[in-house]
Amino acid sequence: MALNLGVIEGFFGKPWSWADRTTVLRTLAGAGYRFYHYGPKADPFLRRRWREPHPPEQFAPLAAFAAECRRLGVRFGVALTPAGSTHPFNEESRAALTRKLRQLDALGIDDLAILFDDLPADLPDLARSQAELVDFCANNSRATQVFFCPSFYSDDPILERAWGKRPPDYLQRLGRHLDRKVRVYWTGEEVVSREIGVAHLERVQHELGRKVCLWDNYPVNDGVRMSQYLHLRAFTGRPAAIRHHVTGHAINPASQPLLSCIPALTLAASYREGERYAYGQAFLTAATKVLGADFGTMLHRDILPLQDTGLDNLGPRFAELRERYGAIDHPAAREITDWLDGRFRTTLEEVQTQ
Template sequence: MPTEIGVIEGFFGRPWTWAERTETLRFLGGRGYGFWLYAPKADPYLRRRWREPYPEAELAELRAFAACCRDADVRFGVGLTPFELHFGFDQMAKAALSAKLAALDDAGVQDLAILFDDMKGDVPDLAARQAEIVHWVGPRTKASRLIMCPSYYSDDPVLDRVFGARPAGYLDDLGRTLDAAVHVMWTGEEVCSREQSVGHLERVGQALRRRPFLWDNYPVNDGPRMSQHLHLRAFTGRPAAIAGHIAAHAVNPASQPVLSRIPMLTLVEAYARGEGYQYLAAFRRAASEVLGEALAARVEADLLSLEDAGLARLGERQATLAARYAAFDHPAAREIVDWLEGGYAITGEALQTQ
């Protein structure tokens, strides 16, 4: 097993309710998940409006969730995205950041992630600028673990197309400049990596001068394309052998909180069984535990439609499936019906505004 498996709640689109979040925490906390990083893209006070203070009602929800984490013996963390702070880290920005850190301390953070993803990064001294911010934060937070996500958190060239060409030597500069105690997130060879290999993680670890803190973008299904599909199948391409090459394994869940639990359970089994892991058997065990036998069998029979075909290709089957799952009195079945009716669809505009 790796040091820890946990949740990075870092997807775009419709956020989970606090009740859904808490129920999922309690479910996963007793099944091998040891930390929770709260970082939904829909929380504006952690992202585009990060300089504004949290409304007291929202801060109270964070405090209550932190207490639930403590009760479940799960580390509570927050991911803060200070939009384009590396372009102007002046006194006003420092004052706003200091106030936000104090609010998060008040909420009870144990882990603090400073996230530089989803923003422009094509400046030559990007690594130095971001390291300066992270080092400034270090002594000003009560969090006992400090994590950062680079602007270029994968080898995937899509990041260069969207956010500008990454500076030459960015990863090496970041590894050399950052304090060794700071963890660095990485999603793999792609933003949504099909596999995580020992060879790749070793190479990234050498550049960063530390084992990467793996941000795994499965079963996340946000964005205009992925929101058309439910990600239900068991984890594959994450061999237990990677455990010694990562600092932790954080899973970004799907928009559907109950359905997410199916693949998320299988990751724990993949590490526990090692070379004996069988993904279909793992899916069946997890689906039965989450859904019950009857609904699990129904979902397995419909995987080609729900996961592979996606909404755009269902045609007349969409109404048939909706009626089929409406007959089940189960929250996961209601999530499937909601998805079939477009309740989880995400537009390109959401990616630009959240």
Template sequence: MTPELGIIEGFFGRPYTWEERADMVRALAPAGYGFYLYAPKIDGHLRRRWREPYPDATLEALAGFAQACRDAGVRFGVGLSPYELFLNFDDAAKADLAAKLAQLDSLGLVDLGVFFDDMKGALPELAPRQVEIVHWIAERSAADRIIACPSYYTDDPVLDRVFGQRPANYLEDLGAGLDPAIELMWTGEEVCAREFSPGHLARVAEQMRRKPFLWDNYPVNDGPRMSRHLHLRAFTGRPAAMSAEISAHGINTASQAVLSRIPALTLAESYRDGDRYQYVAAFRRAAREVLGPDLADAVERTLLLLEDAGLDVITAEQSERLKARFGAFDHPAAREVLAWLDGAFAIGAEELQTQ
């Protein structure tokens, strides 16, 4: 059984264009991708500057994209990260939040994400404060579905090192306090999980008191380390049996909008084929569908350089050969490879701190 699949545009760095977003929706909807959560880290009006209203031009562009989603039969949603709101949820903050919700409601959004990730979290009353905020939002938003992302959305201890030690029983308290209709996101045993097991997901569901809404950090390739690589290979480590343990499966796509469609298509195939799934064959089918036979062959022949070696290992001579090879194609995916080779998608540590 295939769960509800969708796209989460939740990465740091260079965002997609509106045309790229609409093209992705139209390309992946036939494969079963039924929702799109717009939440790029670079959009300050959803994050550190969430109190500021959207400019009219941006709101108009968002409305156009929302319509493109509706035309494709895809649920349109926005991920709002009200930065450190839980530190002071006073009347002024509530007024600012109500104004932002009204703007978002004007877009006709179906899903609203309330994200508490990437913020300091070592507070003893963190869970009840976040429960209060999410319920306050749910009472005022016109969205059909509210999806909350916890501050500690994985077992990975890296979050405790960066944002402070998670409060005891945080996930259990959050799950116990939230209305059962509200979804809760989870990225797995790690921030970028290598695999998911039904047993792990069942354990998390027990803690949350609901099945996790999966935020899968593949093929995302942001950050100083990952942006040096293209993530193109097919999905592995996502057994079809896990579909019974999750409420939905959203993938955080790579910075390269067209190339991201290749692994995205393989995830749909892995659920469809179950135990018969073969990841190399799935990659080849998806690559040919997205790129055409010749460009797909060029990508497969250079996977070891593009995905495994990366920019820190590729020599100047190899880079020139790659530019010559992909420069021969008039295709947006080839242009993404060329831009990546030129460093256009590179992300520094400072962007992780400021976006």
């Protein structure tokens, strides 16, 4: 059974260029990725300034990217975070959403994702209010699939500490109020889940009354802490058997677009190979495809300092790595040297203001 693999571009910090997105799209489309949801936190016209239309100089490349998705047989979607629209969900909110949805329809979107992640959630009747807004968007959009990321998109207690107390029976209430066709994004037992297993997915399906679509926060490396690490290793902790318990599996990629393709390719391999999957070999195969054999072998050798040590703790290894990757004329090598030079650090201000 083929699984619906996708990308949810939903990270904080420095956004990708349109050329970066196109490279990732073409690389992953060839490996079986079938949807791409555009929703970088750095795009203010999808978040804090969502009531304003995208200006023409930003709308044009977005439309061109949507067209490239269609050419490659990849469903294109936009992820909208309509902050401040549910309480109250009044005529002003409806009018603003209608205007926004008309502009997104002009792109020819296949999917519409409504996100309420990382917003204050200590609000009355949260599940019903959010479901009402999602239903309104679904009825006023030409998108043929609607996705929804709830305020509490994981069991992780960090969400309550950050955004407010989880309402009793939140998932059950969402399941009752949301249209059955709406696909719900879910990250697993944690915001950044080490493992996503069948038993957990069965429990969430029971509470929601539907299978979830995974929003996998690997290899994403945004935030003040995570941006000190490159997430390169092959996927583990996602057994192929979970394909029967989800409607799809989307990755939230890293700030480094080309390097993100390496673990992304291994996820496709893990589902394809099942019990025959070997994560070390999967990394080498994917790295060779993206980087070439010599560069891929070099990166495999340096995974420990790049992924586990942390930028501030490299010590004398910093100069060695900077010299080695600075000598390689390859865009992925420049992603590594830019990371070493601190150009991918995500600041607390970016997290708080994007």
